[in-house]
Amino acid sequence: MPDELNHLPLIQRVLAREKANPGALLPILHAIQAGAGYIPDSAIAEIAHALNLSLAEVHGVISFYHDFRTTPPARHTLRLCRAESCQSRGAEALAAQLREQLGLDDHGTCADGSVSLRPVYCLGACACSPALELDGQVHARLTPERLQALVQSCREEVKAC
Amino acid sequence: MLNLCIPCDSLARAVGADLVAEALVQEAARRQVPLTIKRTSARGMYWLEPLVELESSEGRLGFGPVMPEDVPGLLDALATNPDAHPLALGPVEAIPYLHTQQRLLFARAGITRPLSLDDYHANGGFEGLRKAALLSADEVVSAVLDSGLRGRGGAAFPAGIKWRTVRQAQATQKYVVCNADEGDSGTFADRMLMEGDPFLLIEGMIIAGLAVGASHGYIYVRSEYPDAVRVLNEAILLAREAGYLDVAGNGLAFHLEVRVGAGAYICGEETALLESLEGKRGIVRAKPPLPALEGLFGLPTLVHNVLTLASVPVIMARGAAFYRDFGMGRSLGTLPFQLAGNVRHAGLVERAFGLTLRELVEGYGGGTASGRPVKAAQVGGPLGAWVPPAQFDTPLDYEAFAALGAMLGHGGVVVADDSLNMASMARFALQFCAEESCGKCTPCRIGSTRGVEVVDKLIASTDPAYRQSQAGLLRDLCDTMQYGSLCAMGGMTAYPVSSALKHFPADFGLATTEAAQ
Numbered sequence: 206m207p208d209e210l211n212h213l214p215l216i217q218r219v220l221a222r223e224k225a226n227p228g229a230l231l232p233i234l235h236a237i238q239a240g241a242g243y244i245p246d247s248a249i250a251e252i253a254h255a256l257n258l259s260l261a262e263v264h265g266v267i268s269f270y271h272d273f274r275t276t277p278p279a280r281h282t283l284r285l286c287r288a289e290s291c292q293s294r295g296a297e298a299l300a301a302q303l304r305e306q307l308g309l310d311d312h313g314t315c316a317d318g319s320v321s322l323r324p325v326y327c328l329g330a331c332a333c334s335p336a337l338e339l340d341g342q343v344h345a346r347l348t349p350e351r352l353q354a355l356v357q358s359c360r361e362e363v364k365a366c
Numbered sequence: 367m368l369n370l371c372i373p374c375d376s377l378a379r380a381v382g383a384d385l386v387a388e389a390l391v392q393e394a395a396r397r398q399v400p401l402t403i404k405r406t407s408a409r410g411m412y413w414l415e416p417l418v419e420l421e422s423s424e425g426r427l428g429f430g431p432v433m434p435e436d437v438p439g440l441l442d443a444l445a446t447n448p449d450a451h452p453l454a455l456g457p458v459e460a461i462p463y464l465h466t467q468q469r470l471l472f473a474r475a476g477i478t479r480p481l482s483l484d485d486y487h488a489n490g491g492f493e494g495l496r497k498a499a500l501l502s503a504d505e506v507v508s509a510v511l512d513s514g515l516r517g518r519g520g521a522a523f524p525a526g527i528k529w530r531t532v533r534q535a536q537a538t539q540k541y542v543v544c545n546a547d548e549g550d551s552g553t554f555a556d557r558m559l560m561e562g563d564p565f566l567l568i569e570g571m572i573i574a575g576l577a578v579g580a581s582h583g584y585i586y587v588r589s590e591y592p593d594a595v596r597v598l599n600e601a602i603l604l605a606r607e608a609g610y611l612d613v614a615g616n617g618l619a620f621h622l623e624v625r626v627g628a629g630a631y632i633c634g635e636e637t638a639l640l641e642s643l644e645g646k647r648g649i650v651r652a653k654p655p656l657p658a659l660e661g662l663f664g665l666p667t668l669v670h671n672v673l674t675l676a677s678v679p680v681i682m683a684r685g686a687a688f689y690r691d692f693g694m695g696r697s698l699g700t701l702p703f704q705l706a707g708n709v710r711h712a713g714l715v716e717r718a719f720g721l722t723l724r725e726l727v728e729g730y731g732g733g734t735a736s737g738r739p740v741k742a743a744q745v746g747g748p749l750g751a752w753v754p755p756a757q758f759d760t761p762l763d764y765e766a767f768a769a770l771g772a773m774l775g776h777g778g779v780v781v782a783d784d785s786l787n788m789a790s791m792a793r794f795a796l797q798f799c800a801e802e803s804c805g806k807c808t809p810c811r812i813g814s815t816r817g818v819e820v821v822d823k824l825i826a827s828t829d830p831a832y833r834q835s836q837a838g839l840l841r842d843l844c845d846t847m848q849y850g851s852l853c854a855m856g857g858m859t860a861y862p863v864s865s866a867l868k869h870f871p872a873d874f875g876l877a878t879t880e881a882a883q
Contacts, residue, residue, distance in 0.1 A: 288551030
């Protein structure tokens with residue numbers, strides 16, 4: 206895939222910087238994902254070679270951790286907290302609202318590539334539950350109206366494009 | 367000149383603190399009123415956030431929760447009669463919620479700017495390190511032993527014994543690892559401390575490094591806490607520039623590094639965390655060998671939770687005897703309890719061990735936010751038991767909770783009202799375990815999935831005899847998971863499940879008498 210090769214300079218740069226650091230695999234994966242948006246397949250062989258690991262070991266680490274993606278993300282990632290504190294303040298009803306509003310399941314991505322849903326278990330915002338994280342920003346004391354407005358703002362951008 | 371303080375804590379910002387600060391700056395500029403805003407850490411009174419504090423001759427006066435639309439009215443009041451504003455709270459430190467706390471770890475919360483070394487110094491910072499550097503390493507270890515400090519991550523193992531073990535281990539390289547993978551839902555004290563008082567954790571780690579002979583420290587922070595990662599990284603740079611990480615008394619250079627997790631709950635388990643730090647899948651290790659002897663990269667490693675390490679500076683600064691005067695029985699010192707969920711006054715309550723759960727939930731918490739009756743409180747995170755109000759008079763003490771078949775854990779308390787169904791919470795606990803299990807041991811990996819199926823069958827059935835048989839199976843399964851799992855993940859998933867089954871049989875469609883069996 207030609208677009209994957211575009212990430213090679215980034216991958217090489219990250220590897221050159223990090224590979225001598227003990228236990229460098231997670232920092233390397235985070236840095237590649239931060240730069241490319243995901244971990245391209247082409248990165249696996251490069252990382253394995255640089256760290257003297259097998260392809261299976263690198264793949265095994267990527268697939269173990271929920272954070273690492275192997276495909277490009279949607280433009281917006283919405284992570285609704287589903288842990289106990291948020292559940293006690295109505296998070297399940299908000300999750301149902303999201304599924305309905307977007308026509309997705311809890312892990313789904315809109316066909317237009319605008320929003321990905323992902324559950325998260327605690328954002329440390331339990332004192333103001335329910336909470337979600339949208340593109341890295343936490344919103345707490347959520348109401349159904351506020352949630353709808355946040356989702357709307359993600360989708361309107363698409364129409365404007 | 368109006369001197370205001372507004373928290374820069376991520377949760378205060380999640381409910382609008384930045385917007386309020388911006389609105390204040392703009393409105394003050396429009397009115398040509400001179401104004402400064404200090405972005406401090408948070409007090410931990412989250413129902414009042416965004417909390418705006420005015421520096422005055424009577425100390426700081428509070429206003430909250432302030433929304434951006436309140437700003438013009440607030441500025442009017444600040445110019446004339448601050449006390450008359452409808453959101454006025456009076457002197458912040460006189461608010462009973464805060465005034466009655468015993469803040470040792472969170473002494474600077476809401477007062478200092480997180481990344482100001484001057485603020486940290488001016489409020490007792492580095493006093494513990496200064497005193498520790500005058501002592502021999504063995505004396506520091508003795509002080510930690512004498513203080514009675516126990517691991518705050520949940521297991522409550524005596525910290526001093528761990529320190530002594532690592533200290534006595536022979537190796538060319540040792541490590542101090544801070545477990546800041548605060549994955550337990552309902553807990554946020556680590557987040558508050560890292561975002562709000564990062565130098566305290568750094569100071570605790572330097573002292574630990576000196577005492578056990580470690581020259582390298584890691585702070586493993588969960589990826590859900592990007593603000594904590596940023597603040598810690600900046601604080602480490604500042605501490606290094608100021609010379610704290612180079613030579614700490616005996617010429618030992620201490621290298622400190624933040625590592626970020628990747629969304630795996632199991633990495634809060636200390637051996638899985640070490641695997642993850644080594645760049646591997648977060649698979650739990652069998653113990654022994656203890657991490658204190660064979661930990662990170664196979665070398666002696668002191669692994670502690672954020673709050674354990676952050677307790678050390680105060681122990682060194684004020685003495686082991688001062689610290690152990692707080693608390694009861696074998697639970698000494700203070701614990702920052704975290705009140706969350708369906709509760710009116712959610713926030714951080716640092717108190718000595720021994721106050722009752724009722725004082726916490728009904729006194730500090732003020733009952734449920736919804737106004738409905740309290741059904742239960744889950745104490746100690748997602749692996750903690752659901753405690754019914756009938757047991758709320760239990761003192762918050764490690765042993766008293768263990769005697770209930772519950773645990774204090776990291777001090778998180780999630781309150782639920784009577785609308786929450788406990789069968790679905792039991793199912794959730796098992797589902798969570800199924801998703802987050804590392805897969806190494808059978809009771810956890812398979813027991814959790816079987817548990818979800820059993821709960822589903824139990825709830826779906828209309829046949830009382832069948833329900834009873836499934837309830838029996840679920841209890842057996844909890845027993846197997848509790849006693850057969852390799853680590854606390856599988857072992858303690860049984861707590862929320864069996865406590866829900868025991869105390870709330872009606873939610874499972876069981877008659878009360880069946881559950882008592």
